[in-house]
Amino acid sequence: MDVVIKNGILVNAAGKTEMDIGVEAGKIVALGKNLSGRKTIDASGKYLIPGGIDVHTHLETVFGGSQTADDFFSGHLGAIAGGTTSHINFCFPDPGQSLLATLANWQQKVRSKSLIDYGFHLVIREESHLEELPMLLEKGVSSIKCFLAYKDTVQIDEELFFKTVEKAKEHGLLTMVHAENGNIIDYLVKKALAKELISPIFHARTRPPELESQSIHFAASVASMLHAPLYIVHVSSTKGLEEIRRAKERGTNLWAETCPQYLFFTEADLERKGHTPGLEHFEGAKWICSPPLRKQEDQIALWEGLLLGLIDVVSTDHCSFHFLSQKTRGLSDFSKIPNGVPGIEERMALLFHYGCNQRNLPMEKFVSLTAEMPAFLFGLEGKKGRLAEGYDADIVLWDPNKRRILSVGSHHIQLDYNLYEGFTIKGGAEMVMLRGNIIYANGQFSVEQGNGKYLFRSSYKHSLNHDAKS
Numbered sequence: 001m002d003v004v005i006k007n008g009i010l011v012n013a014a015g016k017t018e019m020d021i022g023v024e025a026g027k028i029v030a031l032g033k034n035l036s037g038r039k040t041i042d043a044s045g046k047y048l049i050p051g052g053i054d055v056h057t058h059l060e061t062v063f064g065g066s067q068t069a070d071d072f073f074s075g076h077l078g079a080i081a082g083g084t085t086s087h088i089n090f091c092f093p094d095p096g097q098s099l100l101a102t103l104a105n106w107q108q109k110v111r112s113k114s115l116i117d118y119g120f121h122l123v124i125r126e127e128s129h130l131e132e133l134p135m136l137l138e139k140g141v142s143s144i145k146c147f148l149a150y151k152d153t154v155q156i157d158e159e160l161f162f163k164t165v166e167k168a169k170e171h172g173l174l175t176m177v178h179a180e181n182g183n184i185i186d187y188l189v190k191k192a193l194a195k196e197l198i199s200p201i202f203h204a205r206t207r208p209p210e211l212e213s214q215s216i217h218f219a220a221s222v223a224s225m226l227h228a229p230l231y232i233v234h235v236s237s238t239k240g241l242e243e244i245r246r247a248k249e250r251g252t253n254l255w256a257e258t259c260p261q262y263l264f265f266t267e268a269d270l271e272r273k274g275h276t277p278g279l280e281h282f283e284g285a286k287w288i289c290s291p292p293l294r295k296q297e298d299q300i301a302l303w304e305g306l307l308l309g310l311i312d313v314v315s316t317d318h319c320s321f322h323f324l325s326q327k328t329r330g331l332s333d334f335s336k337i338p339n340g341v342p343g344i345e346e347r348m349a350l351l352f353h354y355g356c357n358q359r360n361l362p363m364e365k366f367v368s369l370t371a372e373m374p375a376f377l378f379g380l381e382g383k384k385g386r387l388a389e390g391y392d393a394d395i396v397l398w399d400p401n402k403r404r405i406l407s408v409g410s411h412h413i414q415l416d417y418n419l420y421e422g423f424t425i426k427g428g429a430e431m432v433m434l435r436g437n438i439i440y441a442n443g444q445f446s447v448e449q450g451n452g453k454y455l456f457r458s459s460y461k462h463s464l465n466h467d468a469k470s
Contacts, residue, residue: 001029001037002436008043008397012050012386013368021048023393026436031389043397046430049367050385051085051394052348053374055121056233056257056315058340059089060109064153066329066338069320073449074414076115078345080440080447081412083429085394086384086455087344088119090145092154095125099132103139107454114452116434117394119378121145121176124164125154133171140456142379143174143231148215149182149290162222169228172459174377176231179215179240180207180291189335200284203334204267204292209237212291216240220247220254229253229460231377234317236262236291238301245310255377257313258302260343260350261419267293276324285327286417288337289317303359306369313377314351314369316343320415341419345411350420352398352427379457397431404428 001022010019010031022030022037059075061068070078072089079087089110093102099122106120121143122129122136133144146161147154156164161177168175188206197205216232220243223230235241235256247254265287274283287293305311319340321327330337348370355361375385383392403426404410408418432440439447 001035003039003041004035004037005041005043005048005395005397006035008046008048010048010387011363011367012388013364013372016363021387021395023395023433023436026393028387028389028391028393031387041397041431045401047363047398047400048387049083049396049398050371050387051396051432051434052083052370053380053385054079054084054087054315054318054344054347055313055374055378056259056317057087057089057344058317058319061090061092061319063092063319063340064338066321066326068340069322069326069415070318070342070413072110072113072118073115074412075318075344076113076452077445078411078413079116080432080445081429082345083348083396083398083432084116084344085396085432085434086117086119086380088121088143088378088455090123091120092123093125093129099129100135100139103141110452111450113449115439115447115449116452117455118452119455119457123147123154124156124160127160127163130163130167133167133173137172137459140454142172142457142459143176144168145176145178145233147178147182148219149178149180149185151182151186155182158218161219165222165228165230166226169226172461174229174231174460176233177219178233179212179219181211181215184211193333193335198333200270200282200288200334200337201267203288203337204270207290207292209239209294209298212237213239213243216243220252223247223254224250224252227253230255232256234259234262234291235302235311237294237298241301241305241310244305248310255312255373256310257315258305258311259315259317260347261287261289261293261341262302263299263354264350264420265293266296266299269293279328279331282328282331285330285337286323286419287341288327288334288339289319289341290339306355306365307359307361312369312373314347315374316347318342318344320413322416324416342413342415343419345413346406346420349425349428350423353425357426377460379459380455381458393433393436395433396429398427399430400427402426402428402430
């Protein structure tokens with residue numbers, strides 16, 4: 001074997017045990033005791049976990065008239081340092097552009113910059129896109145996304161959403177949905193601006209949790225009626241989580257994610273006071289995202305949802321915009337603040353420290369939320385998300401005692417602030433292996449641009465069938 005990793009504690013969603021891992025030709029070829037190979041890595045005192053999979057990112061994306069601060073290169077650097085080895089980015093078609101043309105454009109955009117493996121979700125913007133759904137699996141795309149918010153930009157109406165879910169099911173595709181009532185939000189935003197309510201806090205006050213829960217209820221009802229699969233992105237509220245619980249209890253094929261920002265911040269952060277001259281009362285713009293941050297009781301409910309299994313995945317919705325040159329576009333109008341926050345670098349360390357260390361989140365659940373369920377749902381079963389024979393050797397040597405303070409001065413993404421500035425974290429990636437190659441060790445990168453491979457994904461049905469047999 002090329003490499004044997006010895007003396008570590010191997011963790012999958014099904015359990016953990018002390019076991020050696022044998023790697024050859026980029027694959028895991030053996031699990032057991034007393035393995036030997038040409039190179040040996042000692043993992044004593046460390047966890048061996050699958051490389052993280054972030055299924056919700058917006059790298060090198062133009063949204064709301066601004067391009068995100070992170071391109072694929074800088075975003076991948078952050079991902080690697082945080083223990084993430086694969087991600088799935090959203091592709092937004094231009095008006096009138098076909099899905100297949102959009103996919104080809106994004107593949108070209110990432111190819112020369114990639115450091116880790118990548119895939120794409122395609123966004124449905126018009127009815128003509130439905131004609132292309134039968135061709136997506138042939139291109140390795142097994143998921144699409146619909147927006148029920150952002151009126152007059154990417155929002156689609158209820159009829160098109162119904163037709164999309166219906167046809168996606170027919171062709172083995174998983175529909176993802178941004179669930180907020182965009183029509184009422186649009187009304188509330190205009191009403192607030194008419195009263196000259198312009199500061200960041202009004203982003204949250206014009207997007208109340210009732211508009212998330214109502215939209216989740218609608219989307220889940222469509223999925224239930226059609227017996228179709230549905231994935232709710234970035235659940236942020238107690239009310240939204242309650243709709244998730246009801247849908248799951250009815251037997252709806254529905255899965256939900258949340259993101260770190262909803263676990264650590266509240267709408268009070270939108271009223272933070274900063275130290276940048278002239279922008280002291282605008283500091284909260286750093287925390288503008290949609291859905292918005294909620295209240296402390298919502299945080300508590302989301303953590304409980306993770307522990308109880310109501311939430312299946314923790315992704316990031318990484319969508320970074322510089323504070324000084326981009327967020328400030330909304331200085332006199334909160335609705336013009338680019339929506340989005342970072343997280344691709346911090347996701348796994350935050351969940352480990354505040355979940356496993358402080359809330360007794362089992363390591364097995366940590367792996368399920370960050371790698372195994374993402375692979376299961378998004379067509380990577382048998383390739384990624386688990387440390388098992390035949391799988392890609394995407395292995396993270398996780399040091400549970402690694403200490404650091406999160407800061408803009410030490411992160412690897414391309415952003416002029418760190419949302420988690422000053423957070424003290426215990427636990428992190430000491431070594432990261434992608435397809436058998438060490439790409440990060442002891443704080444040093446060893447990877448060239450173009451290293452990443454396109455994730456050719458299969459239908460969610462493949463994962464369901466595979467799970468039923470195993």
